[in-house]
Amino acid sequence: MHRYVAVLLAMYAVAGMAASDTIRCGSKIIKTGMTTADVLKYCGEPSRREVEEHAVHSGNRVTGTTQLNRWIYDRGSAGKPIVFEFDQDKLLSIKRLAK
Numbered sequence: 001m002h003r004y005v006a007v008l009l010a011m012y013a014v015a016g017m018a019a020s021d022t023i024r025c026g027s028k029i030i031k032t033g034m035t036t037a038d039v040l041k042y043c044g045e046p047s048r049r050e051v052e053e054h055a056v057h058s059g060n061r062v063t064g065t066t067q068l069n070r071w072i073y074d075r076g077s078a079g080k081p082i083v084f085e086f087d088q089d090k091l092l093s094i095k096r097l098a099k
Contacts, residue, residue: 023082023094030084034091039071039084046071046084072097 022031025043050070055062069086081097 021094023096030091030094032091032093035089036069036086036091037089039091043073043084047074047081048072 022029024030025039028042030039030042048071050072052068052070053065054068056064056066066087071084071086073082073084075081079096083093083095083097084091085093085095
């Protein structure tokens with residue numbers, strides 16, 4: 001029994017992030033598919049921003065690059081930090097980080 005509980009706890013710790021399709025910023029619901037302008041309007045400036053460049057492929061050839069933008073909102077004692085991931089201007093995912 002103890003081994004089973006330990007395995008479950010380890011799996012939970014490794015996951016670290018919980019994905020969601022929606023989250024609330026004030027009185028507004030933020031959902032995947034929204035634009036960066038919408039998120040800024042309802043949630044304000046993020047605590048920090050990260051950008052990753054990714055190659056775009058066509059078959060075996062690299063035809064360009066795209067950017068994955070990650071906006072992190074530290075919510076202090078109000079809750080777990082939130083991460084919004086955007087491809088170009090479109091919100092792809094919403095994740096809650098483990099503290």
